[in-house]
Amino acid sequence: MPLGIGRLALLAALALSSPATAGETIHVKIDKMMFDPPKVSAHVGDTIEWANHDFVVHTATARNKDWDVTIPVNGTGRVTLKRAGDVAYFCRFHPIMTGEIAAAP
């Protein structure tokens, strides 16, 4: 069934207005004081979601200060990547915990 011009235009407009909806969600587990996997590859528009399995609160804090996400006990925290590049991040409360995101355009 051919799509009407109007519907196509609407779809195009939606796609342009919210590119983030096209992104994937990449899951990172936090368990026993580690980001797992410690390094992930993603694209601009993707969302990184951290799930905290520890019994203490953690953060995922970008070293370049782009974002600072708090991840509650038994909860999740997420960030949608807005620009390309490698971002190193750490937990502000336990700075021995480190991770990295490689964001392609």
Added chain:
Amino acid sequence: MRLLGAATAVALAFTSLPAMAQGAKPNDAEIAHIAYTAGVIDIKAAKLALKKSKNKEVRDFAENMVHDHTAVNDQALALVKKLKVTPEDNDTSKALVKQADAEHAKLEKLSGPAFDKAYADNEVAYHKAVDNALETVLIPDATNADLKALLTTGLKIFQGHEMHAEHVAASLK
């Protein structure tokens, strides 16, 4: 000099541990009590910092100490209940409390940046001493697998605190 003294005193409080390990090893009930006491001490210091400090980094650190050590001690309490173990007071935990009380009295007399620096430096020294005791004596001597696992997780959390404390101390210089 005073700070160096504080760090040495904390280390001294733990020196009874290797002695215990050579003769009578601390049993699980004693180990649980030492770990729990160490947590209580740090919570008390953090609460003093929250009362006295106006520095954001110091306050954030102290708030996290209250949360994390409470969380670890809640786990410890649940575990000793499950294992039907009654935590036992002992020379090491008594020495820790005595030392902590002395440090608390010193900190209470300070205010402003002098307090912040003394608190942060003491937190670095304290976590170093506790982490070392966990690594070399408490974890190796724990016989119950659940206790050993909790102490091991605790060590990772406290190593995180040690680094966090170092960052805070460095930011005050």
